[in-house]
Amino acid sequence: AQSVTQLGSHVSVSEGALVLLRCNYSSSVPPYLFWYVQYPNQGLQLLLKYTTGATLVKGINGFEAEFKKSETSFHLTKPSAHMSDAAEYFCAVSGGSNYKLTFGKGTLLTVNP
């Protein structure tokens, strides 16, 4: 069985500040890990993913995430927040059969001017 915990349902930062969205996972098999972003009234868009290999993964829009097996974490970061980053972010894990994704409950990111 797999599960994802996103710490903090709402994160608020100032424009230009560091963005840190936390994700911890549980998986009985080597996980594939994903971050998706959802802008208001839109579908989900892939930000980045970890499958195998390099544990620091770079995604679109300046985001990156680091897979830490010992901590079962896959936190999302961006050095400097932009107003356009305001959205809801979902962490997800896969690794079982049929490529089913298990999503976290999401973190709403607010960026203040």
Added chain:
Amino acid sequence: NAGVTQTPKFRVLKTGQSMTLLCAQDMNHEYMYWYRQDPGMGLRLIHYSVGEGTTAKGEVPDGYNVSRLKKQNFLLGLESAAPSQTSVYFCASTPKMTDTQYFGPGTRLTVL
């Protein structure tokens, strides 16, 4: 290349009515999924399909049925709608050998 499309975008039903949501993808993906999104709950898997003619239950399948008669289409049916099915429904698809899921724009359903 339209990707994943969903029809309709919005719908209002009365309790007990039936309807079908259509998902279509033009990427020749083998796997397709239906999710529902509710505030504070993330996305929950309703049903999925690993290929034409096959379907399987996900996390929250009760009250829904699905069909995958053609590879490019995945239909989600509500036989007798209930207010608890008020939600935003997302369809997604993925190629057989990778895990990235590509999402449609969603259908907002309200059941009165």
